[in-house]
Amino acid sequence: MTHSETTSERIGRLETLFDAMQEDPGALESASLAGLREDREEIVQDLEDPHLGDLVETELGRGxxxxxxxxxxxxxxxxxxxxxxxxxxxxxxxxxxxxxxxLENVRTLTA
Structure with missing residues (x-):
């Protein structure tokens, strides 16, 4: 929940930049982000240990x-x-x- 709120705040700040550039940023989705999510889905499907699932989620956050x-x-x-x-x-x-x-917070989760 907190991460989602922080992300919304970050997006609002980016809109200021695009307004200054008089540009429309278009879709906020990227192929890189979609690839990270796809990798996560493939790995999570095969996991039976919930601790490994947490590790995968943490690695996705880091990426x-x-x-x-x-x-x-x-x-x-x-x-x-x-x-x-x-x-x-x-x-x-x-x-x-x-x-x-x-990123530093995510790193501490896997330390």
Missing amino acids: IERLEITKLETLLTLADRMDLPAEVVDPLEQTKAEAENG
Whole structure:
């Protein structure tokens, strides 16, 4: 529930960037994310041990956070090259920091 709320907040911040660029981001789904979900489904189907299922879910979370960080780095580079104002860049940096914290939290689950 909390992750879903955080994700919604992050998406809201990204909308600011696309508004500044006067671009429509289109669908928020990506082939990379769909691939991670597909891999998860294939692995989970074959698991009988619930602890292994938790590990798979944790690994999916780790992959999603890494993907998100990579995409945010790209957006920050674009924002820099376009010389976008702080009101656009700052929320992106905040979102990236949150994703990095999320990745660290996921790492502690498997330690």
